[in-house]
């Protein structure tokens with residue numbers, strides 16, 4: 001099916017003006033000239049994102065407008081961020097942090113999170129941001145696999161680390177934000193140490209191929225994978241921010257994503273600051289009125305958010321929109337899940353702006369397919385490949401398919417921000433490149449006759465719920481740790497608001513009876529143990545979970561049965 005109603009084309013005078021010509025002539029190497037250092041003595045993304053701006057006429061420009069749920073507000077200029085990250089970089093160096101060490105962050109969206117990520121890059125270490133809704137199991141997986149040396153967190157969140165502390169021998173120091181007293185042996189106060197530290201720091205120049213950050217993300221099998229990126233990512237971060245998010249020097253930009261997910265790290269820190277943009281961070285939960293008040297108060301011009309949030313705003317109704325002055329908004333983008341045409345049409349009506357969908361992944365490190373200001377939007381399509389990115393639809397043998405044919409979405413390897421490693425798992429890394437010459441995305445899609453890409457689904461069992469990527473194996477493993485659960489199978493089922501919700505099929509141990517209370521108890525168990533966003537909203541107690549003869553849960557069969565779809569080949573089903 002193709003959408004006939006092409007709805008919008010923004011008049012453009014800046015950024016990407018002619019998509020076709022730019023795509024034809026594009027060469028990644030030409031982007032290097034936008035940076036101070038690109039060869040010789042080495043590079044450092046923190047210099048390009050913060051220090052160089054703090055050292056010129058932009059030193060007093062606001063880098064960060066920050067506000068939290070209690071209306072506490074703070075502002076940081078580029079020189080404030082430079083000074084504070086230099087101080088923290090000195091603290092880290094004094095703790096013995098060296099190039100390549102892993103420093104993990106378990107923080108809400110406080111200013112210290114943003115300052116820490118810059119400071120970690122400055123010492124040449126590798127930052128590992130973690131979503132603050134994670135429970136002990138999810139934290140343990142990440143800190144253990146990466147052998148993190150330092151953790152930066154708050155006393156409240158640290159309680160979840162306490163439970164697993166003894167299985168983390170590589171963890172030497174815990175820097176606690178907002179804690180000056182009652183510190184344990186390996187705990188250090190962030191404030192006391194940074195207050196004492198020198199403001200002068202000599203940045204560590206690194207090779208563009210040196211590691212910058214690790215974000216753990218879910219696949220179908222096994223524990224989360226440590227997707228590792230390098231300083232060279234800055235090339236993609238810089239230019240995709242400019243051309244897809246259409247950011248210009250006088251913009252006020254708000255990315256609603258948390259840095260515990262890739263959008264929050266790349267387009268909530270690096271992309272905007274490489275482009276010297278003032279950005280807003282709101283440290284709080286979703287609330288329609290609060291969100292609109294943020295746009296009004298800071299006169300947000302460019303807004304990058306997600307389909308679930310937009311659907312929730314749509315549900316909150318048009319009336320509350322009228323209470324706020326949103327006239328500053330000039331450009332809206334969305335990512336993370338399919339963006340339904342209804343939402344785009346609604347956005348056009350209530351914000352008087354189209355919403356530009358774009359597609360990418362933790363592994364790709366930057367936006368790969370997008371709707372651009374200079375191209376018409378086909379509602380429901382993810383858009384066209386970014387210049388320098390070759391995206392195709394292929395079959396399992398690597399043969400390119402014709403327009404309209406459904407197949408695997410694949411990218412020709414070699415763009416600057418492509419993942420460089422899965423932290424401790426070479427085999428998992430190689431799996432992405434199993435079809436010669438191609439990076440396989442795990443998504444299925446098709447391309448239409450005009451070169452627009454349309455998302456079809458996942459080729460594997462990974463679940464996307466409210467924009468969060470969840471691996472069924474992680475949830476199943478956590479479930480069977482509950483005393484009542486003998487076996488569990490996890491699938492994603494369609495949901496109008498959250499794209500998908502997690503459904504668990506559970507076989508109970510002897511002596512346990514299905515009941516609404518037990519369901520609740522199991523849900524709470526997963527929220528606390530694994531992550532607040534990863535709990536099964538639906539639970540069905542069942543007598544057995546279908547498995548292959550080799551013992552693998554047949555999630556596809558569970559899903560087909562649940563949704564009343566054809567069950568496909570079940571020849572490997574256990575008798």
Ligand code: AMP
Pocket residue numbers: 217261262263334335336337338339357358359360361362363382441442443455457458464467468469
């Ligand atoms: P993550 O690595 O958590 O950002 O998740 C990446 C996955 O999210 C992709 O492989 C897709 O399955 C999904 N995704 C991201 N952007 C879009 C989009 N614009 N439309 C549909 N699915 C998307």
